[in-house]
Amino acid sequence: MGFSVASTHMLFFIGVIAISAGVIVSFNAFIDETRGAMTDKKTFITDQLRTQIEVINVRYSGGISYIYAKNIGDRLMNTNCLNVFVDGMYITDANLDILNASSGTPRTEWNLEETLEFQATHAISGGTHTAKVVTCNGISDEYSFST
Template sequence: MRDEHQDVRHSLFKAEKAETAVTHMIFFIAAIIIAMGVVTVLSADIQSMVASSSVSSKLLSDQMRTDITIVNDPYVIPYDSTGNYYTFYAKNTGKTELVPEFVTVMVDGVMIESANVDMDLPDGDVIWRPGDVLIINVITDPSPLNEGDHRILVAAENGKSGGMSFIT
């Protein structure tokens, strides 16, 4: 009888071990699935941050290499009374090539519409290369400007700008 009692206890003991192993396996599989989900979400976020950082660093690099200088005499700004426009000369003093089509001009804090701005490069090129001077003819409102202090700002497509105060 003792042997039968030991056999029953032994079989119960084996069943408890099996249940514990199955439970541990279920928890292990659940932990692996949760960990894979976390890794997937984090990797997508990290890839997004890396791409954003790359774009930011490219823009910052372009801004650091871009420089615009207005080279007019601030006391003598050419004004054409027949065409009602002022002529400004902006030099690309940076290291990047710029496209005049994407250059923005502001006078006294007011953006000049593209219809009122005419930009030409002396050699007829379409790219504003480093060292080149861009001729900017601007029709202002009012035209001519009232006598006194004024400010022109010429901004490249990457946000870098050059400005100058002038007197009319």
């Protein structure tokens, strides 16, 4: 009787240790995934806080809206994922040119304190309109103008 009780207790103890090890491994994977997600979220929020733009002027002439926007944040931005909207309508890449406002050269990066000229080809009627520029991480600014 003494040996069978001791061996039963030993088997239960080994079983509890094995289950505990499995739980610890599972929680460790969960903690690693959570840590990675928190790091990604922190990076995204930091980028948003460092990004700031200002649409400073818009004029319309000959079927083209000339939208002038300045990077007033403290980070360099890529222009390949900027979005432009006029009266809520998305301007496709085929109808959009992004140029340095001073030199007129095409831009793929938006430097600090640089003003870009977005040339959006589209037709609008007379009246009051709104142009909006949205950055890669969702920061935006808009400007109302009349034609």
